[in-house]
Amino acid sequence: MSATHQSRRLVLSLYKDLLREGSKFSAYNFRMYALRRTRDAFKENKSITDGTLLQKSILEAKENLEIIRRQVIIGHLYQADKLIIEK
Amino acid sequence: MNLSILRLGITNNFFRQTRISQSVLYCRYSSSGNQKLQQFNIRDEVPDGRPLYLDAQATTSLDPRVLDTMMPFLTNFYGNPHSRTHYYGWETETAVEKARSDIANLIGADPKEIIFTSGATESNNIAVKGVGRFYGAKKKHIITTQTEHKCVLDSCRALEGEGFKITYLPVDKSGLISLEALDKAITPETSLVSIMAVNNEIGVKQPMADIGKLCRSKKVFFHTDAAQAVGKIPLNVNDMNIDLMSISGHKIYGPKGIGAIYIRRRPRVRVEAIQSGGGQERGIRSGTLPAPLVVGLGRACEIAQKEMAYDHKRIEYLSKRLIDGIMGQLEHVVRNGDPETSYPGCVNLSFAFVEGESLLMALKDVALSSGSACTSASLEPSYVLRAIGTDEDLAHSSIRFGLGRFTTDEEVDYTIDKTVKHVSRLREMSPLWEMVQEGIDIKTIQWSQH
Known part of the structure; x- marks a missing residue:
């Protein structure tokens, strides 16, 4: 019981981290994609109960979080003007 | 001096006239x-x-996940993947081979059947000219369609100059070729049928599996330019009997300047290399592999398959x-x-x-x-x-x-x-x-x- 409780908390915090980091993309299209894809992926995997599958998904989310963090930095180094619909 | 005043006068007059014509347009609106x-x-x-x-x-655009995979190979991992004598070469080679198998997985091929090129244009050149010329002594006929990409049509034109006969199949109103017309066009002289998977202008998908089946039954090689299709629609070279396939990196959120060609090994398709050199890529495409781009293409294919x-x-x-x-x-x-x-x-x-x-x-x-x-x-x-x-x-x-x-x-x-x-x-x-x-x-x- 406590194991599932723990993983539940981990999944929730990963979800929040991914959304928070994803929203930092300076490029509009990447930002929107990161937010949309994160929400859809968590919705899609909501009903995962299988332990190994859950661990696999958590690992993947962690990797993606790291990618987003690095790519947000690169994006900020070479920023472009905002898109016309952002203004 | 006088001349410049005159010129100025003309310009002013010209502007005035433009303004008048504009106001006429405004009247039309109102x-x-x-x-x-x-x-x-x-x-x-x-x-x-x-x-x-x-x-x-x-x-x-380059997918940030692809760039993330490429970055190490643009910075610290700069070895030549063909260097067999040291660690720098080995680590790059490992990454290149992983990319090769990711591409192969996406289209149901064997990694050995993937050759890296500079893009789909080069792949199409290798396929059309390479197959045409290799079998050219006995077979001097190639079939393609009127709606192919310029690089396929132009490669065919080049072969026409070398004495080849090319059939440009027409398409119907919807953009599809007729299998009957293809069947009729194939002769014992035909070495290759080249038909694109998804058209770059109108997006029409040709019936790959049917064309592949027909070509296989007639023992003619089937090449498809799948630059717009790979990673977007399911493609399997074995189910669809595809013998050669052109792939592009920058159409699937990968880097520009990289592509690949799938060339079937069983039954073996042989091509005459266009580029001479060190014999990399099984002698089909000499030249040092651009490891960062190759790794990027592999990652783009991996993501495309998953997504x-x-x-x-x-x-x-x-x-x-x-x-x-x-x-x-x-x-x-x-x-x-x-x-x-x-x-x-x-x-x-x-x-x-x-x-x-x-x-x-x-x-x-x-x-x-x-x-x-x-x-x-x-x-x-x-x-x-x-x-x-x-x-x-x-x-x-x-x-x-x-x-x-x-x-x-x-x-x-x-x-x-x-x-x-x-x-x-x-x-x-x-x-x-x-x-x-x-x-x-x-x-x-x-x-x-x-």
């Missing part, structure tokens, strides 16, 4: 009674911010939104290419009574194209549209909307609004449109010869 159109002046429309990108068939269903569903939704949005508000809009057998991310629309280039100019805050990027500098109507029998006037009024992984709902909505606004505005200026509104059938008019 006579139509549309308040919104009355105030429009294209010069006042200075875009505030970068345009939206809706040209996914020309190229796609194919998600992306396809999303693009289908956006495509429907775009088409319904435009067609719901404008009449006399024609979709080019069969909607049933098309890739939804490529929407080619003709706006009757509007000149395509004028519309593209007006829609400068959306990056769009009237057809392929290679021919976008010319005002000639697209040969693909002519091949599917589009009327000359409609071929001149076509716009291609390219939707991709990173396109948002807001971008589509903005594009719909702007398209509807400018098509209506340009039509208000057209005397032809006025005549249509009065119920005159334009096609029945006998225009005087001049």
